[in-house]
Amino acid sequence: MDIISVNNVGYEIVRLLGKGKGGYSYLAIKDGKEYVLKQIHHEPCSYYQFGDKIQSEINDYKRLSDIGIRIPKMIDVDVKNERILKEYIDGDTIYDLVCRDMMTEDYISQVREMCSLLYPANTNIDYFPTNFVVCNGQIYYIDFECNNYMDEWNFENWGIKYWSKTPEFMQYWNDHRQ
Structure with missing residues (x-):
């Protein structure tokens, strides 16, 4: 094991x-407890521009926490090695549920509830269904x-x-299945 x-x-x-777009996320264990360990990467992304990725993660975590969005707890940050340790939320992704x-x-209603907090705070999140877990x-x-x-x-736009088997979802699924 690594x-x-x-x-x-x-x-x-x-x-x-x-x-x-910004990193690799791994399931990690320490003393029998599960975590997510995210390693920031610097691979090119044609449709998204990044600044300081690790600082953006820290700032975005604080912003979403302050807004009241249900997110995993950020447990530790290793700025030098660009690694984040966060709470592991066990469950299926919305993507898997759609598949x-x-x-x-109810899941659509819950994301709309999140939007009712986000929009007045001048904030969008990445609504792609792999970014949501049901627990x-x-x-x-x-x-x-x-x-x-x-x-x-x-x-809404x-x-x-991508939250049902729309043509956009099916195109993504066809392009990314193994």
Whole structure:
């Protein structure tokens, strides 16, 4: 097993959870407890411009926490090695639920409740369904990425296109299945 350290504390890497625009997220274990360990990467992304990624994660976490969005707790940050340790939220992603025809109207209602907090705070999140996990019937936004509000990228104009088997969702699914 691989060990990755966050501020000189080693965590056993169990498996890759996913790769996003800004980093790789791994399921990690320490003393029998599960965590998400995110390693920032600097791979090019044609449709998104980054500044200081680790500082953006810290700032975005604080912003979303202050707004009151259900997100995993940020436990530790290793700025030098660009690593973040956060709470692991166990459950299926909205993406997986859409794939298995297990979406419910309640999950849409919950994301709309998040929007009712985000929009007045001039904030959008990345509404792509891989960024949401359902745990005990509640959805959690497991990414920390957020940006200033723009109609083009809000849930109603962009995100909703990926929360059911729309043509946009099916195109993504076809392009990314293994």
